[in-house]
Amino acid sequence: MISFGHDEIVKYPFLAEAGQYLKDQGFTLEQFATDPDLQIIVDRAYERIESASQGNIYNYKVDDSSNKDSSLPLEVFSFLIAIILLKLAGMNTLVSRFSLAEARRAERFLEKDLVGKSNKTNEEFATKIFLDLFSIKIKKNGDYFTIPIADYLKHAVHFHELEWKLINRHVENGMVFLTPHESVRLTRKQLGNYIGTRIRSAQTPESFQVFEEKVAKLVKMGKKLTVTTTISTEFPPCIKRAIEVLNNGENLSHSGRFMLGTFLLGRGQTIEQIAPLFKNAPDYKERTTLYQLKQLSGETGSNTKYACPSCDKIKSNDLCFAIPECDNIINPMQFGKKRL
Numbered sequence: 001m002i003s004f005g006h007d008e009i010v011k012y013p014f015l016a017e018a019g020q021y022l023k024d025q026g027f028t029l030e031q032f033a034t035d036p037d038l039q040i041i042v043d044r045a046y047e048r049i050e051s052a053s054q055g056n057i058y059n060y061k062v063d064d065s066s067n068k069d070s071s072l073p074l075e076v077f078s079f080l081i082a083i084i085l086l087k088l089a090g091m092n093t094l095v096s097r098f099s100l101a102e103a104r105r106a107e108r109f110l111e112k113d114l115v116g117k118s119n120k121t122n123e124e125f126a127t128k129i130f131l132d133l134f135s136i137k138i139k140k141n142g143d144y145f146t147i148p149i150a151d152y153l154k155h156a157v158h159f160h161e162l163e164w165k166l167i168n169r170h171v172e173n174g175m176v177f178l179t180p181h182e183s184v185r186l187t188r189k190q191l192g193n194y195i196g197t198r199i200r201s202a203q204t205p206e207s208f209q210v211f212e213e214k215v216a217k218l219v220k221m222g223k224k225l226t227v228t229t230t231i232s233t234e235f236p237p238c239i240k241r242a243i244e245v246l247n248n249g250e251n252l253s254h255s256g257r258f259m260l261g262t263f264l265l266g267r268g269q270t271i272e273q274i275a276p277l278f279k280n281a282p283d284y285k286e287r288t289t290l291y292q293l294k295q296l297s298g299e300t301g302s303n304t305k306y307a308c309p310s311c312d313k314i315k316s317n318d319l320c321f322a323i324p325e326c327d328n329i330i331n332p333m334q335f336g337k338k339r340l
């Protein structure tokens, strides 16, 4: 396991073992529930979850050295208490959103640390995170980082944009060249999964009265965000799968969202009927979703109504889960319709 100091734990609090860390710092959970001076940490923990639930990244300037001594309890403990509140609330959709927001927050630090302009130790630490968490051996090469092709392919499979295709990358001697930003972006999904897995596998702690009001609010918040959509048997498997991904609070790629939106619009559903489907997505923002659906429907933008992509295109994006009933159709819109 990675060993870390003050700076690292503020940037990457998910590396700490919550219960053990509190103990090592001389605190018990009961103190957070009873000591009025520690209430600010519980409040901050709640805000951290609330901000993640709205698709925002919790913002804190770690580099503010004047605040260094006091930053440790507030910033690290607020993360750890947030985990306690999430465990007590038991809302899966909140855990997914929180994990993604914390992964995106950590990305900023990882990228800065990888560049390591002023601090070689930071660079080494970031490199070690890649190795220990994602089993990627990342090496510096001028202004770039290189990773073995096999590692690249394993992680790039989650991206469908052309720039991530191996053919469009600079490759030398079996190594793929990436900018610091791309190196970090490549692992966002895994980092989010890592944080989510740690939260889900943590033991649910004893509850205290002072937590209960916040936990009740979180349950309410989680329920509002959770939408279970009934999947029509008339939908093709690619569409059913995309809806399942969203129902599970997992991330659906950009091309997956495009496919789903255009298919449902093509089947005559309205934007108001489709938009709630996306509510479970970890990065859901109502305004963005409505904006994108309006663009697809031709209501705004170029006034062009976008068509559902072809099966070939969907296959090339790894979103096809063909079954015999697909029977050589060339577009999901044809699924279930009588063929001539």
Ligand code: SF4
Pocket (backbone or CB within 6 Å): 236, 237, 238, 239, 310, 311, 312, 314, 315, 319, 320, 321, 322, 323, 326, 329, 330, 331, 332, 335
């Ligand atoms: S063959 Fe077409 S309709 Fe069937 S799952 Fe694949 S993309 Fe969807």
